[in-house]
Amino acid sequence: MAAQNLYILHIQAHGLLRGQNLELGRDADTGGQTKYVLELAQAQAKSPQVQQVDIITRQITDPRVSVDYSQAIETFAPKGRIVRLPFGPKRYLRKELLWPHLYTFADAILQYLAQQKRTPTWIQAHYADAGQVGSLLSRWLNVPLIFTGHSLGRIKLKKLLEQDWPLEEIEAQFNIQQRIDAEEMTLTHADWIVASTQQEVDEQYRVYDRYNPERMLVIPPGVDTDRFCFQPLGDRGTVLQQELARFLRDPNKPQILCLCRPAPRKNVPALVRAFGEHPWLREKANLVLVLGSRQDINQMDRGSRQVFQEIFALVDRYDLYGSVAYPKQHQADDVPEFYRLASHSGGVFVNPALTEPFGLTILEAGSCGVPVVATHDGGPQEILKNCDFGTLVDVSRPANIAPALATLLSDRDLWQRYHQNGIEKVPQYYAWDQHVNTLFERMETVALPRHRAVSFVRSRKRLIDAKRLVISDIDNTLLGDRQGLEELMTYLDQYRDHFAFGIATGRRLESAQEILKEWGVPSPNFWVTSVGSEIHYGTDAEPDISWENHINRNWNPQRIRAVMAQLPFLELQPEEDQTPFKVSFFVRDRHDTVLREVRQHLRQHRLRLKSIYSHQEFLDILPLAASKGDAIRHLSLRWRIPLDNILVAGDSGNDEEMLKGHNLGVVVGNYSPELESLRNYERVYFAQGHYANGILEALKHYHFFEAIA
Template identity: 25%
Template sequence: MSELLQAVLDSDEKKDLRILMSVLRQSEKKYLLRNDILNLYGDYCQANQISPACLQSSNLGKLIYYTQEIIQDDTSFCFIIRPQIASQEICRLNDDLSWDEMSVEELLDLRDRLVNRYHPADGDLFEIDFGPFYDYSPIIRDPKNIGKGVQFLNRYLSSKLFADPKQWLESLLNFLRVHSYAGNQLLINPRIQSQQELSTQVKKAIAFLSNYPDDKPYESFQYELQSMGFEPGWGNTTARVRETLEMLDELLDSPAPQTLEAFISRIPMIFKIVLVSAHGWFGQEGVLGRPDTGGQVVYVLDQAKNLDKQLKEDAILAGLEGLNIETKVIILTRLIPNSDGTRCNQRLEKVHGSDNAWILRVLLREFNPNMTQNWISRFEFWPYLETFALDAERELWTELHGRPDLIVGNYSDGNLVAFLLARRMKVTQCNIAHALEKSKYLFSNLYWQDLEDKYHFSLQFTADLLTMNAANFIISSTYQEIVGTNDSVGQYESYKCFTMPDLYHVVNGIELFSPKFNVVPPGVNEGYYFPYTRQEERVKNDCDRITEMLFTLDDPSHIFGHLDNPQKIPLFSMARLDRIKNLTGLAEIFGKSTELQEHCNLILVAGKLRVEESGDGEEREEIVKLYRIIEEYQLQGKIRWLGVRLSKADSGEIYRVIADHRGIFVQPALFEAFGLTILEAMISGLPTFATQFGGPLEIIQDGKNGFYINPTNHEETANKIVKFIQECQTNPDKWLEISANAIERVYSTYTWKIHTTKLLSLSRIYGFWNFISRENREDLLRYIESLFYLIYKPRAQQLLEQHKYR
C-alpha cells in the first residue's frame, strides 16, 4: 500500500490528495474511522464532480478504500492502511506531502497523544508482545485459511512425519502408550516396544481381522488382539477395529493429513469435559432475559447435552462398553444464594435431557455479602475469578474423581477461569469468546479510563489477551469473528495492537495466523426449535396460549400495548433490552416508516417493562428510551412489548406462531458476534432480516434465505422490509420460498451433531499437538502468568476494595 501512496504522489492525483488533506484539516474530528473517511471522500468527489467510476478506479480512490483510520497530528496525518485481511501498514503523510513508514510503537504513542495521555518524561510505557512466543509454532500463510487451524496443523504434522519419521513416529508411539481409563490400559500394551514392532503388529492384526465378519463384536476377538499388543479402544466391531488399524498402518507408511485427522479423532482420550460459564444467571428455567443472561446460556446448555450424547457414542464406537466407561460433562458456574426464584442457589443440577451432564455451581468466597450473595454484573465480576477457580478445582476433583480431559471457557471471565484451571490441572484448554466487548464499544481501549468505573475494561481486555494466547485452541462461530471482512476488522484482530493509555501498549497481542483458530459454528436445539409446518409436533394448547399472549392478552404486569389491528403482519424481535441488541433502534425504524406501520405490527419480547424492576443500568436506560420512542412516534395500537421470561418450549413456539401469521423476524443488533436467535427464527421458517455487522453475514445468504440490514440506516432498513412485503403481496410464494430456504440452510450447516463431532475431533488433535510440543509452551505460559500477577491481579484487588462499600 505504500506503493499506492507513492503512485498518488507521482501522478496528477497529488493535487487531489493535497485538497483532501485541507478538507481533513477543517474537520472537527481528529480521529476518523473508515466510514468517516469514505463519507468525507464521497462528499469531496461529489463537490468536485468526480464520477463514481473514477472514484473506484483511481489510485487515490483505492488508497482511501483501504485506509482503515486517519489520525491528525499537528503537522502530519497518520494513515492506518489495511491492504488485506489481518494485515496493516502505517504511513505518516506530512503537510509537505513527504511520507515515511511508522512503527507500531510510534502509532501507539500517537494515539496516546490524541487523548492527552502521552508522558515521554515518565519513561517507556509497559509493552506487551506475544510475537516471539509464536516463533516455534507453525504459521498459516494465506488469510483465507485462517480459522481452518486443524486442517493446517494436520498437514504440518503429516509433513513432519514424512520428513523426520523416526522422531515423529516415536512421539506417536509414546502418545498411544499414555492412554488409559480408571487404571485400564487402552490402545497398546507393553508387548509393543518399538516403532517397528508397532508397524509389524498392526499389519498382523489387520490380516487376522480379515477372517471375521464385519459385524462381529470386539469382545469376540479381544484376547487375540491383546496377545498382539492391542488393548481396547480401536473399535466395537471387526469393521471398526480394522478400519482404525488400517488408518494407523497408512499413517506409519505414508502419512497424509486426512488420515492423521481421521485417526487421531478416533483415539479414546476425552471422557470428562468442563464447560466454564462463570457470570450471569446460569440455569434452565426462569433466567433468560435477566441481565447478562441470554444466548450464551442457551449455547452452553445445548452444547453440554450434545457433548454428553457424543461422548457416549464415541465410547461405544471405540469398544469400551466392557470397561464401564463413565463419560461426564460439567457446566461450571457460580452459585447465587439470593437466587430470586431461580435454581441458581443449588450446588448441583442435572441438565434436562442428558444422561450425565450437570451444572456445578460454586459459591464465591464471602467478602461483602451485598456483592457475593447476589448477582454480579459481568463487568464487576473480575476480582472473584482467581479464588473461584481455586475453589472450583477442589469441587471438580470431587465430582469427576480426577481431572477433566478438556476445559472449555466461555466469554472473557469463563476463559480466564479455564486458563487458571487448565494451568493447575494440566489439561487442554479451549476458548470460546461469544463476543469480545472491545469490538462493541467504540474507542473503548483508547478512553478506557473514562469508562473504567462502569465497565472495567482494563481487566477485561487484559484477561482476553492472557487467555486467547494461553488457549491450546480457540473456537469462533464465524471467520469474521477472527479477522473480519475486507471492510471491517475482526474481533480478535482488534487485539493485534492497541493502547491502554497510562497502563500498557500492546505491540503484538495475538498471532492471527496461528493454527489455534478454528471456525465451528453452534447448532440449534432441534427439540425446541423446528419448522412451523411440523404441526404433529406442536401442542395446540401451547399454540393457542402463545397466540393470545402475542396478539390479544391484556396483562399490564407483563405486556405493554394493544394492537388496533392484530391481523397485520407481525414484525417480530426477541432479545435482551440493552444498547447493543438495539431493540429501541428497531422501534425507531418502525416509528419513522409510515409504510411499515401500514403493513405491520411491531411485537417485541424484551426484558422488563418498568425501570424499578431492573437492576441493570443499561437495561433501565433502554426501557426509558423505548417508552420515549413509542410516545414520540405515536405507536400506541401498533406495538406490543412483552416483558416476559420464556421457557425454551415457549420460545420455540413463539417463532412458529409468528410464522403461522406469515410474519418476519428482525435482528437489529448494532453488532452480533453470531446470532442464535437468527438460527432459531430461520429453522422455524421465519424470513429473517439480520444485522450486517458481525456473524449474520456468514449465516444468511442475502436474498436467498434471509436478508442483511444496516440497522444504523433506518430508512434503508425500513425500505428493505417493505420491499419484501410488497413482493410477497404480488407473489405469495415468495414468503414460502425464503422460509423453506432458511430451514434448509440451518439443517445443512448449523446442527449440534456437526458442532460436537468437530469440537471433540479438535480436542483430540490439539491434545496430540500439546503432547508432542509441550516443552515449547512453558515459556509462553510463564509470560502469561507474569502479566496476570503484574497487571491483572493488582487491578482486580483495587476493584475488590471498591466492593467493600457497595
C-alpha cells in the same frame, strides 16, 4: 482411534444458568452465550465418547433470583451436570463485578476436582472471565484449554466509543481494560479458540496482540431443531397470541418480530423509529418486541432501563399504541412459539443489532420458517450466505431498515422462498452434532492425555504428614526484625508435628539457603525459589522433577533475552542471578506502564510467557506455567493439602499471585505499593506488624492452628 471416556469441563462464571427454562434476556448476563453453553454441553453429553460433562458456574443465594441458582448440583442430562461453587458474596453480582473474585473461583474448581479425584480431559471456557479462570486451571493441571469469547472487549470498546461514550464511563461500568487483558491472557493459554464465523476471526480476534491464526477454529453453533421448527401453533402459542392481542388493534396483521435482550447494542429503538416513520408498515403490520422478562424497569441495569425508556418515548412520539406489543414476561419455552406466531402471520423477524458476533436468534427464526432482516455486521453475513432466507441491511441508519421490511412483507413470492429455505437449510448447515464431531476431531490433534504435572492419587510420600502449610517470602517478610523472627519461630515450634514450613522467594536456591542460615532460620521443609520456577524439598534440596517438566513448555531463554533487549528501560541482571527457568532484568526507568509495555512487547513477539514486576525495580520473565502462586497450587495438589489450610505471607508484587485465591494470605505491614490492590480480597489480611511480626499477627488473626491444638 477416537478418544473414549472423555471428561469435559465447561466454565461459565456468572451463575444465572440452569438446566431448564433459561431466563434468556433477564439481564446482560443471560444472553445467547448461556443457551450456547447449555446446548453444547447437552450435545456433548449424548456422545458415546463422553463419560461426563460438567458446567461449573457460580452458586448464588439471593432472594432476588430463583432458588434454582443456589442448588449445588443439577443434572441436565444422563451424563451432564451443572456444578455451582460459591465464591465472592452470596448475592448475585453482574459479571463486571466478578473480577476480584475469579482467583478464588479457580481455586474452588481446583478443590472440587481434587475431591472428585478426577482431572478433565479438556476445559472449555466461555467469555473473558471464564477464560481467565480456565487459563489458571489449564496451567495448574496441564490440560488443554478451548476458549469461546462470545463477545470481545476490544470490539465492545470500539462500538461504545463510536457512540460517543466517555472512556471513563466505559471503564467504570464495564471494567473494559480488565476484560481485554483477560482476553489477551486467555488467547495466550488456549490451545484452540472457537469462533462461530470467519468474520469473527478476521475482524474481531485479529485485532488482539495474542491472535494466532493457527489456533483459530471456526465451528458454527447448532440449533435445536426439535424445538425450533415450523409446525402448527400449540396451546401455548394460542395463549401467547391472546397475550399479544391485548396490545394490538388488529392482531391479524403480519408481525415484525424482534426478540433479544434490551441492551443498547441491540439497537431496538432504531427499529421502533424506522417503523414509526414508515406509514405503509404501520398500516400493514404490527411490531412485536420480546425483550426478555421484566418486573420494574426502574430496578433494571442502566443500559436496559435507558432502552425501555427510549422505546416508550418513541411509541408515544409516533402514537404507535395499538400497533406495538411489548409483553412483560415470557418463559424460555415460549420462544419457539413466538417465532411460529410470526411465521403463521406471514411476518418477518428482524435483528437490528449494531454488532452481532453470530446471530443464533436468526437461525432459530429461519428454522421456524420466518424470513429475516438482519444487521450486515458479523455472523448474519455467513448465515444468510449459506441458507438464503433473508436480507442484510446497514442498521446504523434507521432509514435502511423499513424498506427491507416492506419489501419482504409485500413480495409474497420472495417471502415464500425465504420461508422454505430457512426450514430446509438451517438444519443442514447448523447442527450441534456436527459442531461436537468437528471439535472432537480437532482435539485429537492435541496430545491427550498430556503429561500431568500432578496426580490426584495419594502419593506414597506425604509432606511430613502435614495438615497445614505456612509459606513465607524471605526478604522484607520473614526477615527484617530478629526479635519478631524469634517470636514467630517459638510460636510455630508448638505445632511442628502438624504443619510444614516453606519459603517462596525470588532468590536463587543457594542465595536463599545462605540468607536463612545467616539469620538462624531452621531449614524449611520445602523451597519455592526463583519466583516460583523451582521447587526443592528438605535439607538436601531434592528437586521436584514433575514441576520442571510441567513448566518447561515453550521455554527459550536465549530468544527471551534477544527480544527483551529491544526495550530501552530494561537491563539484564548479572549471570549469577539468572536461573534455568527465570530471566531477570533491572528496570532502569521506573514508570507506571512498565508491566503493560513489557506484556504488550511479549505478545507482539508471540512469546507465551509470564512477567512479574516487583519493588518497582526488578522484572522477572518466567515460563507461562511458573509463578509462586502456581507452585503453591502444585504443592497443594501433590501433597493433598486443601488451600484453606495454607497460609501465605508476602510483601511485594512478585507475591501477588500466591496471596490471592482460596488460600489465606497475609500482607505484612511493611508492604510495597504494588499490593494495595489486594485490600478488597476477602482472604487477604493486611497486618499492622512488620516482617515476621506481621506473620505471627496473621496466624493468630486466622486462628490458624486452633483446630489442631
